[in-house]
Amino acid sequence: MSVEAWTSVLVILSFIVYVYIGWHSRVKDTKGFFVASQGVPAIANGAATAADWMSAASFISMAGLISFLGYDGSIYLMGWTGGYVLLALLLAPYLRKFGKYTVPDFVGDRYYSRTARLVAVVAAIFVSLTYVAGQMRGVGIVFSRFLQVDINTGVIIGMVIVAFFAILGGMKGITWTQVAQYFVLIxxxxxxxxxxxxxxxxxxxxxxxxxxxxxxERLNGIQVDLGFAEYTQPFTHKSMLDVLFITIALMVGTAGLPHVIVRFYTVPNVRAARYSAGWALLFIAILYTTAPAIAGFARYNLIQTLHNNTIEEVRQLDWATKWENTGLLAFDDKNGDGRIQLTPDTETNEITIDRDIIVLSTPEVAQLAPWVIALVAAGGLAAALSTASGLLLVISSSVAHDVYYRIINPNASEAQRLLVGRFMVGFAIVIAGYFGINPPGFVAQVVAFAFGLAAASFFPVIILGIFDQRTNREGAIAGMIVGLVFTTIYIIGVKFYQMPTWFFGISAEGIGTVGMGLNFLVTAIVSRLTPAPPAEIQQLVESLRTPTDEPLALADIGEEELD
Known part of the structure; x- marks a missing residue:
């Protein structure tokens, strides 16, 4: 069978499995919808967390970035993996012990403030929408190449599938679907x-x-012959300072991602949260230690296959023609010699390759069997859809639970809350589809922005909320607003309005580190200049760090002193 036929078979089979799991895991209450009834086993939650976290950026785009950036691309490996360790050790067990449904729930109760809750909701939605844009672009890319449909149609197909198991099964359906998706993608x-x-x-x-x-060694030699720096030479694309700042932003952004944090609310207790974090790290490491190899192999094969061949020879390669039809691979014989050359100079370079096609095209370039090529397409879809579903549920819970139930209508029935939650999933899917059709950048770049926003908004207030009794609501609100606004303006200005990288040359991907620093600074200063938190909140923070497996009794703690 052809690659397209194999792809259709594997994608349809995998989608049938996802839909069946979604139907089988359908829920009728809000606890099942938002936190899977807190009954997910540790190893299953570890696999679901890994699938939720290893998005289209990890599967489709990360190796592509490493392949283009060489040594400098290791920022994504170090940042994302290190960030997960940070999350597992410093945040996950304490947040699970706190016993709430969402990150805004933690912020609202820990900082005894509706305003803090609303700011956290805005940040969660903003981060999630930015992140989900990358996932929907990944879905569109896979469909456009392997099913020969346009990107817009591919995005719509992905929206329908995610809508089914997310709206019907909520977190429970998403969790067990993500377990299946992890094994498909790995x-x-x-x-x-x-x-x-x-x-x-x-x-x-x-x-x-x-x-x-x-x-x-061979790849380094080829790179030098073509006029590039050695593949393993450091700081050829980014300055040392920018590499450092991007790595930190990715690390603390990982630890502040709401769709990953909420996974630790789905297990029965704190002990299970710790074990699931360990399982997830193992599952993640399998892919992340493989990515540098894929990146190096891909660059070597692409150069050997394309450079200095005639356009006619290249277009006889079925995979090259089909990727060229998507617009993600392009050839331009600028000097008219009939051959195409890959060079570091944009004026003379005659081969343009979108970073997002590296992993998807690698099996074709290596002339592997059609079923292997199709399997990679199914894996890319699994990675994108698993993360998209988790992000959509964060948006849903942020509105349905943290705004509608906790602020607008505290007397809402289970049925009303569930209806609002499902409606918001549907609404968020429409917004995600728009971003998939009109993406603001390539997959890993867009995701890096989301990590920067998470670093600048959530990480400081969560870490201080756990480890600093003196941090109060005024400080948390001011810190989140300053960090989020500064980072957002810098990213939008640099990426869309040609603003220079005026802060010591730090790129938009790394500015989240500065936003985080401003958040910490503003939170600490404002907290010290305003009244201390109530005694029961300080006692809560002290209890939160006590090493027991019992959840906190929060019935009498929360937003008594509302703004």
């Missing part, structure tokens, strides 16, 4: 990596082939 990532490693290095373990063979 198998899809490893099989071509192993096959290509054997072809290029004679080693079936990609990590070992990448590290102990001469493949990087």
């Amino acid at each position: 198998i899809a990532y490893l099989i071509p990596a192993i096959a290509i490693s054997i072809l290029l290095t004679n080693n079936p373990v990609p990590q070992l082939g990448f590290t102990f063979s001469d493949i990087m």
Whole structure:
């Protein structure tokens, strides 16, 4: 069968599984809808967390960025993996012990303030919408190449599938769907990596082939011959300071991502939260240690396949023609010699490759079997859809639980809350679809913006809310607003209005670190200049760090002193 036929079969089969799980896991109460009734086993929650966290950016775009940036691309590996460790050690167990449904729930109760809750809701929605834009673009890219439909149609298909299991099953349906999606995406990532490693290095373990063979030495030589810096040379694309700031932004942004944090509310107790964090780290490491190998192998194969060949020879390659039809791969014989050259100079470079096609095209470039190529497409869809569903539920819960139930209508019935939650999932899917059709950037770039916004808004108030009794509502509100506004203005100005990177050359992807610093500073200063939190809130913070497995009794703690 052809690649397209295999893709159709595997995608349809996987979607049938997702839909069946969504139907089988349908819920009738808000606890099941928002936190899966807090009954998910640790190992299953670990797999779901890994799928939720390893989005289209991890599966589709990260290796592409590393392939283009070389050494400098390691910022994504270090930032995202280090951030997950930070989340698992410093935040997850304490937030689970706090016993609430959402991050705005924690902020609202810890800082005894409706205003703080609303600011957190705005930040959660803003971060989630930015993040989900990257996922929907990933869905569109996969469909446009492998099912030969336009990107807009692909996005709409993805919207329908996510809507089904997210609206019907809520967090419970999403959780068990993500467990299945994890195994689809990890198998899809490893099989071509192993096959290509054997072809290029004679080693079936990609990590070992990448590290102990001469493949990087060969790639460095090719890069230098073409006028590029060596693939392994550091700081050729970004300054050392920018690399540092981007890495920190990605780390603390990971620890502040609301759709990942909420996963630790779905397990039965604090002990299970700790174990699920460990399982998730193991599941994540399998892909993240493979990504650098995929990136290096992909760049080597692409250069060998495309550079200095005639356009006629290249267009005889079925995969090249089909990717060219998507607009994500382009050839331009600028000097008219009939051959196409890859060079570091944009004036003479004749091959344009979108970073987001590297992983998806690698099995085709290596001439692997059609079913392997199709499997990668199914894995890319699993990665994008799993994260998109988690993000959509964050948007839904932020409005339905934190605004409608906690502020507008505290007497709302289970049925009313569930209806609002499902309506908001549907509304958020429409917004996500718009961003998928009109994306503000390539997948990993858009996701990096979301991490920067999470770093600048959530991380400081969560970490101070756990470890600093003196932090009060005034400080938290001021810090979140300053961090979020500064970071948003900088990102939008640099990326869309040609504003110079005036803060020591820090890029839009790294400015979240500065926003986080401003948040910490403003929160600490304002908290010290205004009255201390009530005694019961300070006692709550003290109890939160006590190493017991019992959830806190929060019935009499919360927003008594409303703004």
